Amino acid sequence: TVDLLKAILNVTYAWEEPVKHLLPAVTALPGVSENMMKRAVDVKGKIHILAEGIETILNRTETEPGFDGNDYPAWTGLEDLKSSDEDTRLFTIYNLCRCLRRDTHKVDSYLKVLRCRVVFKNECF
Numbered sequence: 771t772v773d774l775l776k777a778i779l780n781v782t783y784a785w786e787e788p789v790k791h792l793l794p795a796v797t798a799l800p801g802v803s804e805n806m807m808k809r810a811v812d813v814k815g816k817i818h819i820l821a822e823g824i825e826t827i828l829n830r831t832e833t834e835p836g837f838d839g840n841d842y843p844a845w846t847g848l849e850d851l852k853s854s855d856e857d858t859r860l861f862t863i864y865n866l867c868r869c870l871r872r873d874t875h876k877v878d879s880y881l882k883v884l885r886c887r888v889v890f891k892n893e894c895f
């Protein structure tokens with residue numbers, strides 16, 4: 771259970787930085803819709819809330835030193851996201867959204883396993 775919590779926190783921390791930069795990049799897209807911008811703001815806020823929630827649970831369950839808050843996969847796409855070349859920018863945004871979708875599904879299934887273990891005492895398989 772603690773390993774799952776740490777894995778979620780790992781992914782969540784890793785996304786905080788890219789999502790922060792994704793917002794202005796999406797806002798600057800030609801013909802961006804109100805709905806897209808709303809989604810980008812939403813995602814940023816929810817990732818932060820998720821990180822805080824998982825941290826709180828981990829802090830309550832862990833007695834020894836918990837998650838090393840600096841040890842998560844680093845993001846290296848900032849330069850591409852700010853590139854003057856439109857294709858590079860668009861491709862970077864596309865890739866970020868694709869990866870975000872994949873990681874969101876991953877975290878979602880981790881959370882479902884956790885809920886099953888903790889709330890339903892493993893009786894939901």
Ligand SMILES: *[C@@H]1O[C@H](CO)[C@@H](O)[C@H](O)[C@H]1NC(C)=O
Binds near residue numbers: 822823
């Ligand atoms: C969890 O504990 C760490 C280390 O003590 C602390 O920095 C962090 O603010 C705590 N997080 C929450 C949400 O309580």
Ligand SMILES: *[C@@H]1O[C@H](CO)[C@@H](O)[C@H](O)[C@H]1NC(C)=O
Binds near residue numbers: 776
């Ligand atoms: C977070 O994930 C990365 C890559 O999967 C791994 O190298 C790193 O050790 C993990 N950090 C922690 C604290 O588990």
